[in-house]
Amino acid sequence: MSLQLETKVPDGPIADKWENHKFSVRLVNPSNKRKFKVIIVGSGLAGASAAASLGELGYEVEVFTFHDSPRRAHSIAAQGGINAAKNYHNDGDSVYRLFYDTVKGGDYRSREANVHRLAEVSLNIIDQATAQGVPFAREYGGLLDNRSFGGAQVSRTFYARGATGQQLLLGAYSALMRQVDSGKVKLHTRSEMLDLVVKEGRAVGIVARDLITGEVTSHSAHAVVLATGGYSNVFFLSTNAMASNVTAIWRAHRRGAAFANPCFTQIHPTCIPASDEFQSKLTLMSESLRNDGRIWVPKNVGETRPANQIPEEDRDYYLERIYPAFGNLVPRDVASRVAKRMVDSGRGVGALENGVYLDFKHAIAREGQHAIEERYGNLFEMYNRITDEDPYKVPMRIYPAPHYTMGGLWVDYNLMTTVPGLYSIGEANFSDHGANRLGASALMQGLADGYFVLPYTIGDYLADYLNTSPVPTDDPAFGYMSTNGTRSVDWFHKELGKIMLEHCGMARNESGLQKALSDIPALYEEYDSDVRVLGAGDSLNQSLERAGRVDDFFELAQAMCLDALNREESCGGHFREEHQSSDGEAQRDDENFTNVSAWEWTGDASNPELNVEPLEFENVALTTRSYKWSYK
């Protein structure tokens, strides 16, 4: 272990840590803030909210996004909602309960202090968003409405129909554009970060490429913040937008930032199954549908009747059967694995037998079609457009798909990575969700980091650099490849995705991971010699953009498999087949793996160095995460 993983978690009782920390961190006085420049890469919920907040505070901010507008960021795709411990339903919720649920839901692989802070500031997020005019759903009396999500027994999810991410992003975008308009934030659209610049051990800037002109430019700052999202596209087929990639955080990793828990990836249980081999992305249907939909497969292998002609006695509502306490609302990892088990057992539905049913028949009979339409109208319409099936009349077909990555850059309590001056926020860091993220917690974390955490913590670092200019950067020019092999970048990406889905997806085992670790470098070698990228680097060239991203996915894939191989236990989204009980439940190894794996780049993607941050649980007792009968 060569890295010092100092968590900087403050002392004191868990409920006081953040309050005390906010008081003890150094401040930069208002007139000095304008002397500091901060670069933010990414303009989703985390990036846009951070940029808006830092701009409002008075810092000089530059935002880089590879989209044509910050509104295109993938946060916009989040459907179901955002958690907050407001307890509006008076159903027993509290900051402590949200904290508890999140730690438990993450299968005890997250840092207690970070999670408690997240639960605390969840309250502020709702107030902030409401003040911005985000149209959260309201009850008849005018109060904000809540619904329940997987992994919780209270209703704490705020939502704006099925477009919560979109509405929250528009709120953050409005706040950001106000700063752009006032000149505090400079926005670089269509600009992709290619490298992090580190001088004397500190992050001092980035190198970016203009995607339209191909021009490569250097930008310096006192601190750099990466808010570039997750890496699910390593699987090729995922619910992430096509452009989502690991490049920014991976290249920061190559410059010294430790990468934590890369094998902690989440498979979302409710996506529309692939309909053909050409498909390049999967569409997610919000998990909130599980509030009213009942999941089932036919009892018999080889069932050929259409769903509506299968009588109740021939249906297996398997989640309700196996997990009577949580039923259809078991956490995502559990729902996903059991769906895979059902399909693998030959009871999959649809033409390709690659899905399970999500049925609204009972909810419609109970509450009427209008009520269901009110809650999920746009989701039903979307499903109908994609599949040409009417979910009001026949059950939806769903199947799990890669969706979110809990792993990411290692950060301390201040959200700073192992490279001083480099911060990572939102899905790009590893901090709050442990081995499994609960539904509606991604929006919460992105906005918590951007609006309420980073604006406090970044000042503590910057205070040391008052009256210093950003370091001028004159960086090594980037050599671009233009190679005339025989296969496209996409072909290689698809092949890599197949290996990852097969061996590092919903279930993993030693021999599969070993096989992946021998197949990936072989394919990578072939990629280097046989990929075909036409055109030049000095103009719009999408093949070239993708070539760089897929290159990084090849390296990341190896880190994921090594991490999955090293973690000899099953926890959350990481299910090692060797570590399960006789009835197929995940078995953690708390003695040896109550920790964070933080991988350090050594120059060789197949041989990174492992550093370990031990996790201490002072407030939550580690229990076996069973959703079968009782809550605690």
Add this chain to the structure above:
Amino acid sequence: MELQVNVILQVWRQDSPDSQGGFQTYQVDEVSDEMSFLEMLDLLNERLLSQGEDPIAFDHDWTVGRGSVGPVV
């Protein structure tokens, strides 16, 4: 039973903001009816690339009126 169609596309191609652009016609044969419009463009790009032609640049992102809106059809 999968249905296949042949599609004729007219696509605006332009090398750079300053260059003169123009429509080019492409025939895409044997397109599965399960494919989305964007997947068909992926297929065409694979074919163009194998012939040594520059692929068509287009944005494809999230779906149903959000994210990037993709090409104008």
